[in-house]
Amino acid sequence: MPHCIVEYATPLQNQIDISSLIESLFEGMVDTGLFDRATIKVRAIASDHFMTGSDKQLYMHTTVKLLPGRSPQQKEMLGARLLERKTQALAGTAMLSVEVVDLSEAYFK
Template identity: 40%
Template sequence: MPHCIVEYSAPLAQQIAIDNLVEQVHRGAIESELFEPASIKSRAYSAEHYCVGEAKAASFIHISFKIMPGRSSEQKLHLMQCVDRLIAPLCASVSSITMEVLDIEREHYFKRLND
């Protein structure tokens, strides 16, 4: 844990190296020191169909962090700030960048590790 999920408007892949964006999100989660590095999972998905405000050429990045409960509001803010610091240089041309931290209910989470 956590799961770092990056959603982005598909045309951004022509402007930003998405693999680098994912690496910086992952690195930000590591640098937050809130998680064991080996437990962090990061990935990205493009949105082919989307709307952002009223601008036809607008773009977005939305990052969700799904984590186990127990972190304070200050720790969650720290996580988002660590990630924002690393992705900001990559995202100067992005119209909207948003993030959220979501607590997963332990009772509704399953994990199996295969060696």
């Protein structure tokens, strides 16, 4: 745990190295000191079909799913770190967002 899921518009594959971004996000999560490296899971899912307003702007949304227990400040710091790394990689070419959420007690492994 945690799960970091990156959803992005498929055309972004032609603009950035998705594998390098995944590695950067992974290291960003390690650097927070909130997680043991061995428990972090980061994956990317491309979206071939999407709508974003009237101009079909490219996007990248990241959801981080955590077991409950982190403070709001820790979640804010994590989200800001990941957004910063995405901003560096994408340099204004897409709409970017990060959401940090607690899993419910109904999570099973």
